Amino acid sequence: MYRPGRGSGRDVEAGGARAVLDGRVPSLPRPARPHRDDVLIAAAGLLGGALLWALGLRGAPPAAGLPPWLSLVALAGAAGAELLRRTAPLTGLALATAALLLDLCVGTLLATVVMFTDLVYAAVLHGGPRAARRIPPATALTTVLGTLIALAVTRDPQALFAGVFLGLITLTPASTGLIVRHHRDAAQAARLRAEQTALLAEMDRAQAVTAERARMARELHDVVAGHLSAIALHTTAAQTLDDPAATREALGVIRENSVQGLAEMRRLIGLLRASGGAEADGESAAVPTLDGLPALLARARAAGAGDGLEFRLDDARPQNGGPARLPAPVELAAYRIVQESVTNALKHAAPGEVTVRLDRPPGGPLTTVVTSPYGVRRGPDTARVPGSGAGLTGMRERAALLGGDCYAGPADGPAGPVWRVRATLPTTEETPPA
Structure with missing residues (x-):
């Protein structure tokens, strides 16, 4: 030989x-x-x-x-x-x-x-x-x-x-x-x-590990960013306002977001420890859905009240055939996109109303549109809380994994310039998991 x-x-x-x-x-x-x-x-x-x-x-x-x-x-x-x-x-x-x-x-x-x-x-x-x-x-x-x-x-x-x-x-x-x-x-x-x-097996394994790391990075960012942003905003308010009542209110919001963030982190840690991601340590690994948007906007409303921000949910699905149960990956992706959009509004939006609109024609894709006031003085350098830009990337990745698309950028609104995040997510049964 x-x-x-x-x-x-x-x-x-x-x-x-x-x-x-x-x-x-x-x-x-x-x-x-x-x-x-x-x-x-x-x-x-x-x-x-x-x-x-x-x-x-x-x-x-x-x-x-x-x-x-x-x-x-x-x-x-x-x-x-x-x-x-x-x-x-x-x-x-x-x-x-x-x-x-x-x-x-x-x-x-x-x-x-x-x-x-x-x-x-x-x-x-x-x-x-x-x-x-x-x-x-x-x-x-x-x-x-x-x-x-x-x-x-x-x-x-x-x-x-x-x-x-x-x-x-x-x-x-x-x-x-x-x-x-x-x-x-x-x-x-x-x-x-x-x-x-x-x-090929090694390449598949590496791709699976990379995809899982990217998924967990999106989850960690979406879960932690919102709560930490609220904590940062109210910590700043508590430090600058010489008002015991306002300080107590800010501390209450800080505690609420800390507890909720800790609960979300425990849920994610349970998912990582559990085999198959079903349950961990006897606790249900519940996945957020669109039914949780009212509670999400209520927390955002409390966090942004001091900056003149109002949050409103416009669910147009009932008049277009009813809010039928969507595939779990679509529900999770839509919730996380709205959550990240609301968090960005708390960081960057000018005072005004932030609108979250959901729409889905019968048998068609789910469309989520989050519109927030966009002022010249609210640029990246004047944000209330600094950001890294990973949230926009995560939203686009979530939509792309489901075969949809996501656009985020300035647009013209009835009362002036706005920042609009529009995501279109297919809702067919063949939708791949997020």
Whole structure:
């Protein structure tokens, strides 16, 4: 089996990685130097052939008066070709063919013939795909033609033995090399499929972890941001107002938001600890729905009263066929989008009315529109509470995961410029989970 040298390790690794992604079987790289096993084969063939020549064990006397020492030249040529059996198998086969022809003319050393058969085998096994396809048919054709020529020249049935000999040294090693190559490629393809499966599984796992982290990041942001924003607003009011009654009211709102935020955090921690996310520590892992919007706006109304903010819910679903129960992912996404929009209004909106409108035509998507006053003096630098911009990204992600869309930006309202958040969420049963 081929073992890559020191300089080819990175090439094999890179080629294997590309093959896993492309789904193809990579070809083994050619080594730059003769393999150690090839050197041993060449040395053994050279020494063995020299011993046979010294003992006079040759197949026939030299033809046409050629000097016997040419057998050693053919032997050296075949041994040199063995050094190329992996680095340049086709060149080695051509050199060995020339050495064999010379050897047949000067006596035929067995070692030269054996090394030639090995080089035919190596050319099919280690050569390119084109060589593997063409060499076996070429050896078969050579065997048939050689047999026919021998019969035509000698007109003796004994010439069939020449065809058998020719088949043994050409067709047999070529067929063996082709079979071994097919088994090697099949094993390599199986290994590649296993690596591809493992890689795809790892990619799926990484994507699932990333998606879960993004989902938990959205949940944590939406849950914590609203309560902390209210706490920050009323803490500022308690520090700046020299009014015991206002301070007590602010502390009451701070305590209420702290308790609610703590409850939400406990719920999320329970979801993380529970297997399957159903229940944790015996407490129900309730998911917020649109039925909780009145309570949400009531808390926002209390938090924004000191800044002149009013909150109103306009639910147009009853007049358009009734507020039918929506899929849980849609209810959660709509609630979180409204929650984040209300939190942003508490941070940035100018004094005025914040309107939350819900609408859904029969069988159509759910549309949520949150409109808040937008004043020039309420830019990012003059926000009551600093923001990071992650809320807008989270709203768009929630809508996109359900196949909907979400737009947030300034718009023209009846009483002047407003900030509008509009989300359209499909409500079909095929809606993917958030």
